Amino acid sequence: MAIKQKNDTSQRGSRIKLTSKETSELIIEGIVTIVLLILLNIAILSLAQLLIKDTTTTKNLIFDIKEVLVKTFSNEKFYSLGNLTLGFMIIFDLIILYWRLIRRYHQMQLRHIISELHYIANGNYGHRIPFELAGDLGRVIESINGLVDSTVEAIEEERKIEKSKDELITNISHDIRTPLTSIIGYLGLIEEKQYRNEEDLLKYTHTAYSKAKQMKLLVDDLFEYTKVRQPSTPLNLIQFDMEQLLAQLAVDFEIDANKKGMHVDVITTPSPFIMEGDTEKLVRLFNNLIANALKYGRQGKQIVLEAERVGSEAIITVKNDGPQIPEASLNQLFDRFYRVEESRSQETGGTGLGLAIAQSIVVLHGGYIYAKSDRKWTSFVIHLPLMRSTIE
Incomplete structure (x- = not known):
């Protein structure tokens, strides 16, 4: 699924620009509001004048207020009742005018945001709402863009999974x-x-x-x-001696190694090397790595199994002195069915899943594995926690 992108680079982080039609709507809204306010003011003044003429009590009350203002302030003309009334009405009118215009402007902003949202919803997941606004609308835009980012990531992840399944x-x-x-x-x-x-x-x-x-x-x-590959796969964790496990593996592969003119050496520090893990799965891990060394380490004479304790980690290395692996292939060695040389793989056999299984077993134990290769050694380096249960 191709992701289309709207040409919005020039608008990224910009404020909303109103169209000429929207500007006209805003001007008409202002004119209509002013006309309505003028009519309202005339109606209020007319009603007040009728009340003043018809009610003696009202006249006396207004006269008393005026007298107080005159005594308090020296400029009687400026504080006349008419001027005060007019001033209050103008301020009130300006507040109403501002409120109606800003409300209409926010409605237009929301219209633009909805339009952008419809554009994204039509499959243009590479597009983001480009407007930079303050207040609630700004937070809405940030939330929408964040949601689209999460959706795109989920789509890409799903696509990778589907592609991986198809390849498998x-x-x-x-x-x-x-x-x-x-x-x-x-x-x-x-x-x-x-x-x-x-x-x-x-x-x-x-x-x-x-x-x-x-x-x-x-x-x-x-x-x-x-x-x-399943993260929920249970591990049967026990304490064991890694030195003994590697020594037993060296014995198991001794005959196959001798047939190829190779020998398997074990070096561990300290001795004994006590750690925790699922020995059944770890044996499968080292079987795959040693078998891989025997297959592809031809022309070499030695396979070395090294284990050392560094802090709370066990670092185990399975290396052979066979041909160097090209740098470009090192990062792909743990991919399913990947082989450095197709012709060599046909000659040596194998399913192409051995290293992928080895990596999955390491990950299950909370560790990681990587490969490195030079003219002297091709090494698979494994980092495992000494005590797996302490990190869960």
Whole structure:
């Protein structure tokens, strides 16, 4: 959805400019008000004059007031009853005139604000009401613009989520379709007896079996990814020794590392290294990182698992001395299905979800992870709180 923008840069922060029609309306309002006030004043004076002529008591009261004023002030002419009455009437008329004009002006301002609001409501979410007003109308404009900003952010976030879902479905469909096509193809050959001997039959069944395992791995990783992506996913927190956990992982990967001419070393400070976490999920985290190092750290000879305590944090680094990762790819390593080299990924296999799962597990524990790479080491650095329960 494209967001249209009204050309209001020249009006940003400006006051409302009345149109010629609105100016004419304001002038007519003033003239009508003045005419009505003149008629009202004439009616009041006429009524007062009739009362003075017909009522002796009223005459005496007015005479007494006049006498008091004359004694109090020396200028009798200036404070004559007629001048005082005229002065009060003029002040009253000016107040009424100002009130009616300012009320009509505020109505016109509100009309402009409503017009801007309709323009935004028609889908022009990039537009903001540009007027800078004082008082209640100013606060209304600020509230409307703030609401539009929040709405645009929500729309953009929803759009990103939808795009992310579409990309996920597309990637899953592609990664499942490829092995599924092979499985169907080889099973079809077997079904139609398109094989020459038992050796061909075993070859076809083995290929179909391998592709089925590849599909199962993808489904398992996808399930794990969706599970750890939920912020509400529960953690089974226990205290454990990180040194022992890393040492056990090094033993588990020893055979695979030896096949690739690599070895896994563990360095921890202090020893023992006691911290808190969900060991099942942390094992999955380090399995993914070590497996990633074995796949893409070829030509290297060493994988190092380091853990050190810094303040209230545990900093764990999984690094290998394999080929350097380009700088442009470092920030995308944790994206779903992202691979630095497509050809290399096809050679080494994998679902493309391992690092995304690892990042989600770290976030669940209240930490963060990042990658760095130079000619000597490619490192995945993890920051975790030593005691997760103390920050909840």
